[in-house]
Amino acid sequence: MGLIEQQKFLAKLYTDDTLRKSFIKDPAFTGSANQLSEIEIRELLSIIETEIECFAESLYFKRLHEVERLLYLTARELKHDFRTHFKVFSNTFIPDQVKKHLQDALEFSEFLESNSEIEPWVKDLAKFERCRLEFHNFERRIVAAQLKYDIRERSKDPLASEPALRRTFAVWLRAGNRTFHFIR
Amino acid sequence: MSTLLQSKTLGVGLGFREPFRSDIFLNRTEIDFLEITADHYFDANEAKQKELELLNENFELIPHGLDLSLGSAEGIDEEYLEKFAELVEFVQPEWFSDHICFTRAGGTNIGHLAPLPFTREAVAVVAANVKKVQRVIETPLILENITYLVRFPSSEMDEAEFLTRIVSETGCGLLLDVTNLYINSQNFAFDWRRFLDGIPTESVVQVHFVGSHRNGKRLIDAHSDKTEEEIWEVFREVCKRTELKGAVLERDGNFPPFDEIVNELRQARTIMQTN
Numbered sequence: 001m002g003l004i005e006q007q008k009f010l011a012k013l014y015t016d017d018t019l020r021k022s023f024i025k026d027p028a029f030t031g032s033a034n035q036l037s038e039i040e041i042r043e044l045l046s047i048i049e050t051e052i053e054c055f056a057e058s059l060y061f062k063r064l065h066e067v068e069r070l071l072y073l074t075a076r077e078l079k080h081d082f083r084t085h086f087k088v089f090s091n092t093f094i095p096d097q098v099k100k101h102l103q104d105a106l107e108f109s110e111f112l113e114s115n116s117e118i119e120p121w122v123k124d125l126a127k128f129e130r131c132r133l134e135f136h137n138f139e140r141r142i143v144a145a146q147l148k149y150d151i152r153e154r155s156k157d158p159l160a161s162e163p164a165l166r167r168t169f170a171v172w173l174r175a176g177n178r179t180f181h182f183i184r
Numbered sequence: 185m186s187t188l189l190q191s192k193t194l195g196v197g198l199g200f201r202e203p204f205r206s207d208i209f210l211n212r213t214e215i216d217f218l219e220i221t222a223d224h225y226f227d228a229n230e231a232k233q234k235e236l237e238l239l240n241e242n243f244e245l246i247p248h249g250l251d252l253s254l255g256s257a258e259g260i261d262e263e264y265l266e267k268f269a270e271l272v273e274f275v276q277p278e279w280f281s282d283h284i285c286f287t288r289a290g291g292t293n294i295g296h297l298a299p300l301p302f303t304r305e306a307v308a309v310v311a312a313n314v315k316k317v318q319r320v321i322e323t324p325l326i327l328e329n330i331t332y333l334v335r336f337p338s339s340e341m342d343e344a345e346f347l348t349r350i351v352s353e354t355g356c357g358l359l360l361d362v363t364n365l366y367i368n369s370q371n372f373a374f375d376w377r378r379f380l381d382g383i384p385t386e387s388v389v390q391v392h393f394v395g396s397h398r399n400g401k402r403l404i405d406a407h408s409d410k411t412e413e414e415i416w417e418v419f420r421e422v423c424k425r426t427e428l429k430g431a432v433l434e435r436d437g438n439f440p441p442f443d444e445i446v447n448e449l450r451q452a453r454t455i456m457q458t459n
Contacts, residue, residue, distance in 0.1 A: 002257065002305070003306060004289075006257075006301075008292075011286075011288065012290070015295070046337060051333055051334040051335065054333045055298070058333060059295055062296055094292060096291070098227065098264070099223075100293060100295055
């Protein structure tokens with residue numbers, strides 16, 4: 001196997017939990033299915049549980065920390081569950097654009113919005129943050145989000161009571177160099 | 185290297201991050217130049233474009249890329265290279281930089297800098313990719329050493345020889361990250377002085393420095409800590425061995441009051457001037 005094939009396999013190995021597990025469980029089968037020679041299988045096996053696993057973990061935490069920073073309100077409300085859901089999400093999606101952390105955050109927000117395990121008002125918070133990111137990063141003139149819950153108080157104060165079921169609109173507007181935001 | 189030798193000495197700079205925006209103008213005399221993350225200005229929205237114009241009008245800028253993926257055996261992403269070329273054309277820097285690593289393969293973007301095996305094949309791949317970049321961008325490219333958690337048993341040489349061969353094949357200068365060097369030397373128990381003995385230190389054009397961060401048994405390059413004495417020691421040693429054109433403090437998080445940043449810049453300047 002040349003470097004080109006080795007890098008293709010490594011890129012998958014670094015970013016795919018399932019592939020790493022299956023390689024550790026059955027290296028001969030997974031390795032040969034990915035065109036690895038016996039020598040290459042032995043070489044990767046000698047470093048997979050220590051060095052490759054460690055690097056893969058560092059990649060995962062880097063993604064997680066960036067997305068937590070971009071979706072800080074949602075992360076604050078979901079606490080540990082944010083990481084649990086991101087772990088599932090990160091195995092299904094790998095960003096491929098230049099602004100990969102932004103792409104990750106937008107996709108993860110949609111993933112949360114469609115997740116039945118998430119409280120509906122927290123889904124609204126994720127939607128609110130997604131729309132805010134879209135407005136500020138894609139030069140949109142107007143972005144509007146229709147929310148089922150009134151998240152105003154809770155977004156300012158994590159100790160405020162749970163948002164009430166009340167239809168709310170969040171709007172971001174751009175006029176020349178100025179931007180405006182209101183939520184009613 | 186011949187074009188690089190004509191580049192002017194920039195001094196001590198700072199990696200630009202948005203939270204520094206007002207402080208850099210309040211402390212202009214302390215900052216000789218700024219290193220900007222090139223990727224942040226690709227497909228820039230109006231606000232980022234204005235930021236770039238403002239920085240370019242007030243500071244000498246050096247673009248630093250994250251995703252050229254110079255070690256990709258499948259070659260360079262042409263669209264990325266084109267965007268990088270447009271930025272370099274706009275900024276007109278003394279040099280620009282990226283890493284000796286690969287960040288994508290087979291359609292998978294790894295999301296970070298992944299190490300290469302230290303083999304002749306990898307040297308040839310980097311050399312071919314660098315030549316392609318040099319055909320598109322005439323401004324000198326310098327290459328940075330990365331931290332790594334993975335080492336390949338198939339490596340045919342040590343890292344110092346690997347870098348030396350790349351410098352020799354490409355004619356590029358080095359951006360020696362002294363923090364990355366120190367971290368690797370601690371994680372993999374080698375002597376960083378011997379590493380410096382093994383590379384052409386006269387090719388080091390610029391250095392990066394920042395504190396290392398302990399994560400369990402390993403040190404990592406979190407870019408979130410104050411530069412510690414051990415790393416200043418590496419910096420001092422590099423300055424003794426070569427005349428640097430630039431040094432950049434690369435702080436990405438856990439931002440301290442800006443006075444602390446200024447103190448680190450002053451310390452770097454003193455080291456560069458006295459060594």
